[in-house]
Amino acid sequence: MDNNSLLIVEDVEKIFGGLVAINHLSFTIDEGQIKSIIGPNGAGKTTLLNLIMGVYSPDRGKILFDAHRIEKLKPYQIASFGISRTFQTIALFENMSVVENVMVGRHVRTRSEFFSNSFLFRRARTEENAISKMAWEKLDLVGLKERGWEPAPALTFAEQRLLEIARALATDPKLLLLDEPAAGLNMTEIKMISQLVQKIRAQGVTVILVEHQMDLVMDISDEILVLNYGTKIAEGKPREIQNNPEVIRAYLGEKIDIAKD
Amino acid sequence: MSRYRGVLILFVITMIFPLFVKSHYHLNIMIFIGLYTILALGLTLLLGHAGQVSLGQACFYGIGAYVSGIATVKFGMNPWLALPIAIAITSILAFFIGYSTLHLKGLYLAMATLGVGIIFNILFVELKDLTGGAIGLMDIPSLSIGGIKLDTDLKFYCFVWLIVLFIFFLTINLVNSRVGRGMRAIQGNEMAANCIGIDSFKYKIKVFVLSGAMAGLSGFLYAHFINFLSPSVFDFSFSILFLTMTIVGGRESIWGAFYGAALLTILPEVLRRYEDLNVMIWGLILVVVLIFFNRGIAGGLDILVKKLESRFGKKGEWRGGQ
């Protein structure tokens, strides 16, 4: 086991009713990596993210993050350990403004409670200033600073995706799980996402990227994990994956296609 | 500090009011609006911010009133000593109920508060030795602060409204803080809130306890104002009334608590002549508001303000929960 492994998924299994969603899956993620998880629809990618995030807990197996066992923990506990995520279908807080959404992200790193906030104790006020500052920084990073005070639903679809990322970043994660951030975006917007993810990694955040957009995946991934029917069918560098016949077959059925160069 | 603008306006209005209006009747109404605002504020936080329904606020109101009433009448306790006890009891009860039901679907809190409310109402009637039963608990002493006895409408009016304004101050701070955002996040998308690091269960319990405590405080004030308690004031229909206040006023806005309390205290007085229609009108208002004016009075005002702002080109800062 590599000392650098930030996340270790070991022999994890998840069954819903009679359906095996994740089948004896094992892999690791090293610190500072961008690792993509790809696979046909229904392969279990989002389920995997949910398992890591604690939304589900595995029926079998272990998940270790930073040497802590996290597979039985609740999502808010896992967030405090340093994992955060975005969602495939946008899960913004529509009842709050853009900047407030990001400020909520700061929640897990702050502590002032009902009493100190109601009575405006110094501790609460200082913390609030810090939250605000950090939130605007994250908005600046994703390019949404101008829209900070608007209601979250007022943003365009692409902007909402960026906002989700900003919010996830506000938790100061060591590991960021991105669930199909490029879905529904046009080429320019995807380029923006690509640059953003690389900027994020440059700041020291490890990234798991679940995606369908192959250009994006091939472009920025250090490693790719391929799932089909909840099982790992391939894992390796982008080049290797591109040329892997198993992978091609999984995506295209039995038709063999000529791999892109 | 623009966020306190509303409180300041309310402060001015309520302090000027008795200069122009001296009648006991009107002061009384305003006092009740104040009492109900406190209660409705707690319920607004619960309903509009944490998204939970309680059908038993009248129960906490009653417990706050009876605990202090009994302590002062039967045990000769100083009411200021009875106050923390009353709040403690309502809080503990709320904690129990919340802890048992808030991890289940929202419906279960509603049912549990319904059940507890009815049980306590029956207790208020049956424990005659303590509560005076259906006849009521009498001769509850008025409050005194530093030698001044709050035994006139005017004195109590000032006292209550200073408390209400202070509570508004605290609540505005709370709603604009990390805690307020946390609650609204749970209301907005609970699963996402959890993934972002918010323990929604713990929050819901805290908000519920807070709403119970505020209702208890309101009950305490009521008992020492009217100096008499009767169980009929704390039954299920009052819980519905409080819920209606919160909804009609606008459950997502803390000012909604005031609007709702004001409207639903004044309305029955205005409709005195048609007293028999009272119940029907409640029902109708509640249904109509829920279907057509989901955001209540506060929401309506909000839309109005936005229209005016955009008409005059001012781009405001948009915050949830105001």
Place this chain on the structure above:
Amino acid sequence: MSFETQLLQYIIAGLTLGSVYAIVALGFSMVYNASKVINFAQGEFVMLGGLVTIFLYGKIHLPLILSMMATTVIVTFIGILIERFTIAPANVGGMDREKVVVILIMITIGVSEFLKGGAMLLWGKDPLGLPTFSGEKPIVFWKASFNPQIIWVVGITLLVVILIKFFLSHTLLGKAMRGCSDNQTLARLMGIDIKWMSMVSFALSAASGSVGGILITPITLMTFDGGLMLGLKGFCAGVIGGFGNVLGSIVGGFVLGLLESLGAGLISSSYKDAIAFLILLLILRFRPTGILGAKTITRT
């Protein structure tokens, strides 16, 4: 009166009461299954069943049986109106299912208040009664005497239950309703019209509720606010038996009726009303799925 006789009286009273609770619980179940709504106005259907019959029989002087049938039709119609005008419009909009349910519950509370207020205007505050169906002469059974109406109550309740069970298991419409309760999304995909199901469930629960009111009024009389407690306790019965479960409603109804009657008789009658809610709290605490186990109640 010997203890056994007393006990028997309590049991019989409990079964009678239990029947009404069972019918109310059944109404709750049906509506909940079809639309996930808790219809707080359920008790008002019972109240209207009694009072409308009194009106038709007492004021308009229709023959009793005709009054009862007409009442059932009228109350069913009211149920449909409620569903169409208050539930259906609120159901639209892309809101989170659970939040909509909270709003819908509050709407039904509003409807219940409205009906209650209307009843007070129309019928006043005094309790009103109906003649028993088969005369006044009490039946003596093992030295316990009881009102023959009781046989009607329990008998017709069981009949209603059997009919509804049959409807749900053997008719196309009924099976569609069950499909709705199991999995709404799937049902929609299969072409089942959820809105129609919602309306049918309201109609059925209004009809059965009114029957319950008609049955019980000759014994206990009916007031404009009688529906509230019956509705709430019927709800408790539903939770006790297993919410959303048809058989559970019946079991819960009879269990609650018996416990309430025995408790009132043997322990204390002034706390009678509290019994139902105490049991409710206990069940919520220790076995939220109820005796026969309800469907999905917890969140993940």
